[in-house]
Amino acid sequence: MSTFYEGMAEIFEVEPAAITPEFDLTTAEAQWDSLALxxxxxxxxxxxxxxxxxxxxxxxxxxxxxxALVRQAKG
Structure with a gap:
């Protein structure tokens, strides 16, 4: 999932190392808004x-x- 993590880092404008499964999307840093969605x-x-x-x-x-949502969607 490294390409996915790199893409998520770009979306949230953080270093790729910051993107882990535990990365909290509800923080101010994450900016989980409609554009990010x-x-x-x-x-x-x-x-x-x-x-x-x-x-x-x-x-x-x-x-x-x-x-987990991706895994579920892939079946």
Whole structure:
């Protein structure tokens, strides 16, 4: 998932090393807003060829939650 982590680091404008499964999307640093949601949907589509539901994605609180959502969507 390194390409995914690098993309998430770009979205949140943090160092790639900061992106871990425990990275908290609810912090001020994360700025988990509508732009980040749309960017994440596009990133997941590019990395995994999976289209995530925006409502389910918005409910995610950590990078690990997003990874679990991707695994679920892939079946």
């Amino acid at each position: 749309v960017s994440t949907i596009a990133l997941v589509d590019d990395c995994y060829n999976v289209m995530l539901d925006g409502t389910a994605l918005a409910a995610c609180r950590t990078i690990g939650d997003i990874e």
